[in-house]
Amino acid sequence: MIVGEQKPFEQIVKLIERYKRILVAGCGTCVSVCFAGGEKEAGILASMLRLEAQKNGRPLEVLEQTVKRQCDREFLEEMATKVGQVDAVLSIACGCGIQFMAERFQDKIVLPGLNTRFIGVTLEQGEWAERCAMCGDCILDRTGGICPVARCAKRLHNGPCGGSSGGKCEVGKDRDCGWALIVQRLQKLGELDRYSEILPPRNWTTSRDGGQRKVVREDLKEQGRIEPR
Amino acid sequence: MSDPLKPPAGAPGAGSPERPKGVEGPKPPTSAAPPKAPAIPPPIVLPAAGFPARPAPAAPRTTPPLGAAPAPFVPAARPPSRVSGVDSRLTTHDSRPAPPPSAPSAAPPPGTPGAGSPERPKGVEGPSSEVTLTLDGREVKVAAGSTILQAAEAAGIKIPTLCHSRGLIPSGACRICQVQLEEPRGKRLVASCTYPATPGLKVITDAPEVLEARKVIAELLLARCPENVPVRDLAASLGACETSFWSPDPKEDCVLCGRCVRMCHQVMEVGAIDFLGRGRERTVRAPFDERSKVCQECNACASVCPTKKIRPEDLWGHKPAPYRQPFEAGLGRTGTINRPFPSAVPSTPRIDRDNCVHFLTGKCGTCAKVCPAGAIDYEQQPTERKLDVGAVVLAPGFRTFDAGRLAELGHGRFPNVLTSIQFERTLSASGPTRGVVLRPADGKHPKKIAFLQCVGSRDRRTNPWCSAFCCMQATKEAIVAKDHDSALQSTIFFMDLRAFGKGFEAYWERAQRETGVRYVRSQIATVREDPKSRDIRVAYSDPSTGKPVEEDFDLLVLSVGAEPSKGSRELAAKFGVELDDHGFVRCPSLSPVETSREGVFATGMFVAPKDIPETVTQASAAAGRVGAYLAEARGTEVTKKTYPEPRDVSGEEPRVGVFICHCGINIAGTVQVEEVEKFARTLPHVVHVERNLFTCSQDTQVNIRKRIAEKGLNRVVVASCTPRTHEPIFQETLREAGLNRHLFELGNIREQCAWVHQKLPLEATEKAKDLVAMTVAKASRLTPLVGSTVPVHQEAIVIGGGVGGMVAALSIAGQGFPVHLVEKEPELGGVARRLRKTWRGKDVQAYVADLAEAVRRNERIRLHLGTTVVSSHGHVGHFTAELSNGKTAEGAVVVVATGAHEHKPKQFLYGEHPRVVTLLEVEEKGGLDLPAGGTAVFIQCVGSRDEERPYCSRVCCANAVKNALAVKTARPDANVYVLYRDVRTYGLAEDVYRRAREAGVVFLRFDAEKKPEVAADGDRVKVVHHDPSLRDDLTLTADWLVLAAGIEADKAANRTLGDVFKIPILAEGFFLEAHPKLRPVDFASEGIYLCGLAHGPKTVDETVDQALAAAGRAGTVLWRDELESSAIVSRVDPEKCVSCLTCVRMCPFDAPAPGADGVVEIASVKCQGCGICAASCPAKAIQLGHFRDDELTEMLRAFGSCGPTCGAPRPAADGQLAANTCTPGAAPVGGCACNPPGTRE
Secondary structure (H helix, E strand, O other), X not given: OEEEEEOOHHHXXXXXXXXXXXXXXXXXXXXXXXXXXXXXXXXXXXXXXXXXXXHOOOOOEEEEEEEOOOOXXXXXXXXXXXXXXXXXXXXXXXXXXXXXXXXXXXXXXXXXXXXXXXXXXXXEXXXXXXXXXXXXXXXXXXXOOOOHHHHOOOOOOOOOOOOOEOOEEOOEEEEEOHHHHHHHHHHHXXXXXXXXXXXXXXXXXXXXXXXXXXXXXXXXXXXXXXXXX | OOOOOOOOOOOHHHOOOXXXXXXXXXXXXXXXXXXXXXXXOOOOEEOOOOOOOOOOOOOOOOOOXXXXXXXXXXXXXXXXXXXXXXXXXXXXXXXXXXXXXXXXHHOOOOOOOOOOOOOOOOOOOOOOOEEEEEEOOEEXXXXXXXXXXXXXXXXXXXOOOOOOOOOOOOOOOOOOOEEEEEEOOEEEEEEOOOOEOOOOOEEEOOOHHHHHHHHHHHHHHHHHOOOOHHHHHHHHHOOXXXXXXXXXXXXXXXXXXXXXXXXXXXXXXXXOOEEEOOHHHOEEEOHHXXXXXXXXXXXXXXXXXXXXXXXXXXXXXXXXXXXEOHHHOOXXXXXXXXXXXXXXXXXXXXXXXXXXXXXXHOOOOHHHHHOOOOOOOOOOOOOOOOOOOOOEEEOOOEEEOOHHHOHHHOEOOEOOEEEHHHHHHHXXXXXXXXXXXXXXXXXXXXXXXXXEEEEXXXXXXXXXXXXXXXXXXXXXXXXXXXHHOOOOEEEEEOOOOOOOOOOHHHHHHHHHHOOOOEEEOOOEEEEEEOOOOOOEEEEEEOOOOOOEEEEEEOEEEEEEOEEEOOXXXXXXXXXXXXXXXXXXXXXOOOOOOEOOOOOEEEOHHHOOOOOHHHHHHHHHHHHHHHHHHOHHHOOOOOOOOOOOOOOXXXXXXXXXXEEEEOOOOOOOOOOOHHHHHHHHHOOOOEEEEEEEOOOOXXXXXXXXXXXXXXXXXOEEEEEEOOHHHHHHHHHHHHHHOOOOHHHEEEEEOHHHHHOOOOOOHHHHHHHHHHHHHHHHHHHOOOOOOOOOEEEOOOOEEEEXXXXXXXHHHHHHHHOOOOEEEEEOOOOOEHHHHHOOEOOOOOEHHHHHHHHHHHHHHOOOEEEEEOOOEEEEEEEOOEEEEEEOOOOEEEEOEEEEOOOEEEOOOOOOOOOOOOOEEEHHHHHHHOOOOOOOOOEEEEEEEEOOOOOOOOOOOOOHHHHHHHHHHHHHHHOOOOEEEEEEOOOOOOHHHHXXXXXXXXXXXXXXXXXXXXXXXXXXXXXXXXXXEEEOOOOEEEEEEEOEEEEEEOEEEOHHHHHHHHHHHOOOEOOOOOEOOOEOOOEOOEOOOOOEXXXXXXXXXXXXXXXXXXXXXXXHHHHHHHOOOEEEOOOOOEEEOOOOOOOOOHHHHHOOOOOEEEOOOOOEEEOOOOOOOOOHHHHHOOOOOEEEOOOOHHHHHHHHHHOOOOOOOOOOOOEOOOOOEOOOOOOOOOOOOOOOOOOOXXXXX
């Protein structure tokens, strides 16, 4: 899931400063689950903005709406009416939702209420951690199911580096050394031989280095074009 | 101004010459047609408050005098016992105007005693004759015979009074209460407390002339009593802070209002005091300034004195002896009418007949006169009822030892010596000092407190047994006292610290470490009082040096023990039940709740001294035992109440009925309920509003049902008190009226408004309006809720085949239900198979064999030996457990009785030397074989009370003592030593400890820091004991060294089972019950129960208790055909659920779970309606019934709104616009009624 974090409230207040009517747009998928941009969060943020405006005697009207996913056109369509009523949209979806919203509503300014952090998992209620860096060429088979791209600060493919000590990363004592984890795991699995295998230099074009990425499935596109009778 | 000495005008019907012109007399009830005031909501209806028109000479009970309405506030007139010389007008009670002295015959004849008033108060309904008058421009309807003052009170208009007191005949003496009458012939001032409310009367209570006149009177009063605080306060409230008049005596306190004199003469009919002297010399005194011979010392005169001038000691020559509250252990004072204790059930106050003037002399009766509910009934008599029952449970409890019996401890002689019960009350917030720790002698805050243990326990002069609870009670009191005052130091003098219960060891460790409680292992030799400082000087021997020490304490608390309650002997005799030598009931060992008579069971302290958990457990055990005993009759005498089919209100517009409660004066005394009523009429969807004197009364319930029917109400709002006590009553009324009971909402305008804002009546009224508006707003959104029912699979699953499991299984089977008994070992019996005898000598082996045999023979019990539970699902009513033998067990309930085992010691040469054995091994061997003159040494607390196992294993002391005694008895020439830390032979087991010492077993104490040292000495074992009393070492050479190894939980197995049933376990590996004291055999999850060693160390007897208790608790579920879950449960909207599993993680009751399609479903049987899931759901997919978001936001919108027509600013109390004025178009602040819709979806 995409894990996001709401921007500091003061920053959001600044973002919307010049508008009188705004729409707080929530997203009901990933950011709901990580308590950053679901219906409840949208409601809370909208109420806080109203209170803040009232406290400072500023005229502000805040609408709110949450759709299933802001990364799909059909769901964005549901917001069209409300978007039409406001000066600006404050989206608390991930970066995709915010951009797609801006794409769909060309004449509206769409503001980000959220910082999109990473693709991660729920460790426990209230704690999320990164697991995938979307490099586009998965090597988890070699590393015992632990990703060196996401979990090594240097994305080393043949780690660890000299900064690994006591299983912790030199970047911060609160995070595990990804390679220490890989070695432990391989040991446990009895596949430590994989560790002696040197991973060749990576072609990073599948990652961000290759520019904006796109996945096209012609087969599915064909199916999508069939007109329903 | 009318002449104050003249009696006020009587009712015109009696032909009063002073009848105001143009005022009609009250009409007879039949022709009564109260004038209508169409523009104003119906005027309030006030019951007559006992100001009937001048009585007709005819007997009023048969032919009421014209206009004399039934007087709901006044119960039946009691027969006046006429005392010569006392005016007969007294019999007319209350505020009847004094007839002219020339017409004493006007008094009505006495009523019939005990007849009870036929016209019991009925809310505010019904006086047949009413008058309507105008008060400050408002029409007010009151029962005929009321005074202006009463009318004003009812209308919420405050008039100051001084000489007026409810229950006394108004005398109009002080004139503070005067008001202005507007009459055709002009205006005049009259005393409102005596002037009758006549039809058409126009009264101004706050005219400038009135205020000026009151101020002058106040100045005069102030001149008379310039330094009296109540007088100053009253004068200040009337605008007179200073006086221009001369003060003859600045020390004067009496305003000559005559309340005391009237009380003494009219009410008490005594006449012990009166006015003496004339003019300036006038005073209130007893005749000849001596104590009056007729004075009954009732203190009534002082109780009504508004200036606190009358002091009983002046009249009686001595101080009044306070009436001690028995519940407060003699510390608290109370009145003749009292609640026995704060949490009494029922909490209705009662009259102490032995001290009540009315019961002693037949006079007074003030309480009946002033009780607005007419609830006082002097005629109640004890009633005798015959009950036909199949079983009896005796639970007469205990009493604490009378510390006065040990005169040397000073209780009763030195005020700063308290019992632990008295100190407990001192610590209690509801106690005599309101939770402030004060010492009785001088009210100082004590800084040093000593507790003395075993007062009336373990003492052959008094009670030889151990009372079992006092060590922990003293520890708790020391901790709580420290909470009250952090500078306080507590010292506990004890013999053995008996912290044997679950979690107790940790508790007293914490008391030492964190609270700094000092524990001194010494008895107190003498107790003296320092006559000056009132400190208590105690002498004891310092355990570290053995030297005598004297130390001063501010307070000494005697930890008094328990003994059989007063009358328990008679009770036992009545039921033919045998008692033991101590007076406890003789229950056979291993059948703890049975008595010597079949069908009669006993429980609690009556059986033996015990702490709260054991008492609660045993109570359930007795109930469970009776459940099995009377299994056939179970449920046969239950009559099920039937209700009409609830009306379908879906699609109906909300029609809200609002019932506003006066709660006597509890609410109406502060909140202007009439205003609230008016306001409620303006609220949306409200079609009916009324006020009731007591909305919770029976007749109001009838009335609510009537209103529901005639007005077609589909939502009901009651604005009264806390829902905690009264909501069920109203919900029941709705059900009876054919409405779903969740179409009801209660607004709390008493605890949350009237009571907390008594000093701010105007603001309280505004707040009450808000509360009503919010309640109505929520009510109009309410939807009917119906709980789901789940069928009960009437079987039980018992896990564990030891004594606990077998007893539970047999008891449940005895109650008539099939049982799956799952035992992991191939054999039944558990750890008890290793035990020989209980300390009372009962053969455990035979007992276990009998149990196992009974289990095998029982047709209802299905045995799964050598089997464990692999997985389970379900909930109370229907659990399904997959077993390791491939079978499936289903049951409505689960009893966990998985037991524990003896710890295997890793010290004291155990396992290395053949002569070192554990206690259970000795039991298994059946004793120890000692050579002549041989030596046996027992070491206690092996693997208990240490770092690894910080708990006390509870059973080892009694078990070791029993075995030591057995060795000594078999071989009197042997040397038997028990090395111990504390001998914890609690309760009646103290007896075996005493016998062992008498037999010559030597008990030697060691410190935890200096444990005995053990070394092999050939065939024998050398034990070096470090004795803290001798401060020297002793070397013992033992033929046998017996280690009292502690009890250890099966951690891994318990963890697995904990995961299977989602039940919690403690760090030590024992299971954690729902509440250690109040729910000792329940788990927090419904339908799962706990017993035996799996819960914690305990004796076989206690295991049997707990097993019976678990079976009893299980029976409460099993015997039902279906379980009704609460209607107030959470529901998931599958459309919105994003399956984030937050609710699954947050729910404390394991109710939500991912369903088949990935969406979370909430098991409504498990849901307790706490709302945690609804509050935490990020997608707002969960709503809790009756607390839905829309219901709650609607309440918030209504808060501070101005009712249905927005834009009209609501004036606040001070006449300014309220801060929360609602203006249309403005940005909504937290929402309001006119908030443009559609801002939210």
